[in-house]
Amino acid sequence: MYHWIPFWPDTAAVNAVVVNNLYIAELGLSAVIMVTVLAMMLTYCVRYRSNGTASRGHRLERTWHFEIAWTVATLGVFLIVFVWGAQVYAWLYEPPPADEEVYVVGKQWMWKVEHPGGQREIDALHVPVGKTIRVVMGSEDVIHSFFIPAFRVKHDVVPGTLETVWFKADKTGVFRLECTQFCGLQHATMQGEIDVMSGADYARWLTSQGVHESLAEQGADLFRAHGCSGCHGQNSTVHAPSLTGLYGTMVHLQDGSVRLADEAYLRDCILNPRSFTVAGFPPVMPDFAGQLGEDEVIKLIAYIKSLGSKQESLR
């Protein structure tokens, strides 16, 4: 829509189109403000230069009318832009029901991608066009920021939690993936490619990766290896919360708070269970902080999610 504008960046997702409109409106508003100030300044500078002959009588001195009018006008315009921006922001950061999910781990200095089918990539992300993709992101070390300029999508990846963004590409092609939070020596090269493919190409790509185990199956192996199944397994006699159908429900905790069982919650519970004891259960689970890497946590989460959820998908 805006391709005729010189130096306009790629626009390749529904997210980007919405942000484009707002950006153009603000560029227009900025231009109006700049031109007004510049025109006033130049006019006065020429007209009232020191050897100019224009009359200096009857200066504007009663100021309140002008100031209040100017203030109310600017405030009104600014508030419109504010509401518009806030609306789009809430929409950008509230993931709709997803067609596909993908897990991303940032570490110095690469993006590691894991598809639910078990396909893995580094500094590359293959996605189908026209599908809503939900990206669950974690960091192994410092704060990174996941940015796809052509989609206008960005979110910091902060260690100690999982973050979620979404996008829906509407154009096939290869686009840039960047890290926009300074993350150490090779920050500048922590970049990759987003490869947006047609559905058929994407399906072909998935099967050509030579994968034997899905992410959830790998998670199931870890679930047994780390002894989780001893308490949370189907036949366990230990009084531990059942994980079947947990994902997407609201969980009541011992301290009285209620949390949505999303990826970030599952991560917290695995690593620091004492801080998130479920109401009615003894705080007996050992914590796994420091024992599991981010990618292992993601596999366990994929497994727990595979045990079914109350909702078909998280909002």
Next chain:
Amino acid sequence: MSTTTFEGMPATEPRAATEPSYLTSENTIASWLFTRDHKRIALMFFASVTFFFFVGGTAATLMRLNLATPQGLLQPAVYNRMFTMHGIIMVWFFLIPSIPTTFGNFFIPMMIGARDLAFPRVNLLSWYVFNLSGLVVLFALVMGGADTGWTFYTPLSTVYADGYVFAAAIAVFINGFSSIMTALNFIVTIHRMRAPGMTWMRLPLFVWGIYTVSVVMLTATPVLAMDTFLLAFERFTGIGPFSVQHGGDPILWQHMFWFYSHPAVYIMILPAMGVVSELIPCYARRPIFGYTGMAIALMSLAILTFFVWAHHMFVAGISVYSAILFSLMTFFVAVPSAIKVFNWTVSLHKGRIIFDAPMLYALGFVLLFTLGGVTGLMLATLAVDVDLHGTYFVIAHFHYIMVGATVSAFFGALHYWWPKMTGRLYPEMWARSAAILMYVGFNMTFFPQFVLGYLGMPRRSYTYPVEWQSWNVLSSAGASILAIAYLLPLLYLGWSIFFGRKAGPNPWGATGLEWATPSPPPTHNFGDTPIVTLGPYSYDPENDTFIDQEGVSHAR
């Protein structure tokens, strides 16, 4: 029309002229190092901040040199340390102290009719503390520098970065005490030492600017002390509130850091606004438009600035609701800013405008500040910030405010008050050329960065894809022009100290009390305490006259 009286002191032939000036009253080195004269301390601060300006500028030059080609010239580690040290030095060792410690120190007492600041010894101590922190930061720089960015984001700064992060954090910690001492001094001085008749609504707007900035410094800087202390502590001991492994939260650092560092942006711009509010009436030869509104706008900026810090964190994972609140507060900041731009512009209406160098800097300030302001609005808009955050767009935006606006005002102030400080006039044509060159060079350096930012170039990158090279070359070329424009004043102002024409007490026909003293002023500024009965900008463009401080109307 003549209502101001300035008892017993004809301005054309001040009685104090027979006294030696503050520069020549004593000539030993000790008389400078142990001086309690606010004017000498101001010059010492001027020397310190100018030194750091050129240190920070050298780092910037190396960065732009590196970015002229995608391959670059510097090692990645060197580039990362250069932008970190550029940020730390420019923010804490130039921009924050620059206008308050030099022009504030020199002219606040003179503009309110006082003989010195309230606490002259604290003022001197502030200079020593500033230089102590400067030595620590130079130590960090010479040993190899830090590589975290000036924002010290955790856990990069606490665990992962090598380099002298601890020393850099301690330097910032010590530097804060200098800020606090200077701010406290100004607040007490402005409250307690105004000349008879100098009511709050007769204060020159520069005094208002320094007053508001002092309030912000005094209230915000202790938070910076806590931040940097905790950071240094965590880096040193491994225990701390910002570490996930120990139950802390890296986002807490960002909250604490920006709770100081957003107000810090206003610490940089409020004094600059004060300067421009002095320059425009003087060179437009008319009273400022909407004095009361200007003073109220300064105060409301100083208050609002404490409630917008999380707009630096819209993509960091704060809740959508707090993001919306902080965005709204940020839009409110735009209102007093818009009032100020409007009033400066209308202050030209029916003036009798003289385009001397300080006025060129002031007009440049207004335009650059406006462009920095409207791009600030774009960044305050949540959805657009998601796209632009962390890119060169942000770099361009805050350089328009902090360099385009503040440094223009610094140079404007330097030229405007140079005859008063040194007793010499500078060559006007050279000064005008430098001002115009600075404006051209600045826009050429930083405007391309808006485009680069929207195309998606991340900040703090030592390399970039080859298709962005033309914009980067343009920016680097602009930076070389800018460097010349910054060096030029050093040459001709230095020349003027020895060879410049002698300045009279009031070469610009300005109305402030500082112009009622000889140039350069005697140690005690005023022979008798002046009595004020008139507001600050009693210029009359209709007859091209101004009313001086004895109440006599003068042709310019």
